[in-house]
Amino acid sequence: MIEERVVERLYRQAKGERWRAPKAGFAQALESSAGRAFAGRNPNSRELERYLDSLHLEDLAIACACAAGDEEAWEHFVLKQRPLLYRAADAIDPSGGARELADSLYADLFGLGDRAGVRQSLFRYFHGRSSLTTWLRAVLAQRHVDRLRTSRRLEALPDEDSSFALPAPARPIEPERDRYLGLIRKALEAAVANLAARDRLRLACYYAQELTLAQTGRMLGEHEATASRGLARTRAAIREALERHLRVEVGLTDAEIARCFESVTEDAGPLDLRELLDVGSRGSRDSGRKRSALDRSEF
Structure with a gap:
């Protein structure tokens, strides 16, 4: 102490x-x-x-x-x-x-x-x-190594105390992969639809339109650091919503949820962020014109 x-x-x-x-x-x-x-x-x-x-x-x-x-x-x-x-x-x-x-x-x-x-x-x-x-x-470098291992099925890197490491066994084709991608897509649509309009706009500017943080901030009339914090908060909220939906609504185990996210990391397939953001916008519009007007006022 x-x-x-x-x-x-x-x-x-x-x-x-x-x-x-x-x-x-x-x-x-x-x-x-x-x-x-x-x-x-x-x-x-x-x-x-x-x-x-x-x-x-x-x-x-x-x-x-x-x-x-x-x-x-x-x-x-x-x-x-x-x-x-x-x-x-x-x-x-x-x-x-x-x-x-x-x-x-x-x-x-x-x-x-x-x-x-x-x-x-x-x-x-x-x-x-x-x-x-x-x-x-160091964290960024480790994330890069992890991504390479996932996307290219690289051999495991040797430990500091060993002179060699056995190759990592190739993972067999996942028969449930299409199902997992479908579940992720459905959960994403729900999560995006529940976002505030301003948060959807920020996501669309940065990820769909590929604007810089500074440009995104100018679009929303906020400082780029505020835009960065808003994006981080929204990503965290989406991740929580996805896990909650898969666990509570679908009934997946923690291991199955992890596999869902791995499937998207390996190959997102038909997942299109522009389309998902458009679905989110339509979902909000379908909930009532009063809500849509309120969302627009938040810009």
């Missing part, structure tokens, strides 16, 4: 109040970081403080504030990190393919709700031992 005086000192050093990081969340992040570093060993107070002082404390405070949903911290994070993340993505894939992965990180960083409704942000895995920028590059 880290002494309260140490937490207070580190919180000031991290400019925790400046970023409006929850003190309890910051203290928990320190505990988690120390727990990983010492792996169950019980360090003395001097050793523990020396380790904590070595952390990237301000980055840790920003991560805690973003995980808690603070808008100012999130805007700072997007404006500072997005250009750096895009440069890292371009280094991984000069054709620009990795930028989609970089954008998809924001939904996980914003956080998905678990079954209890508690938002779980990817920031909980940031422990401050490296800078936030370095950590994001």
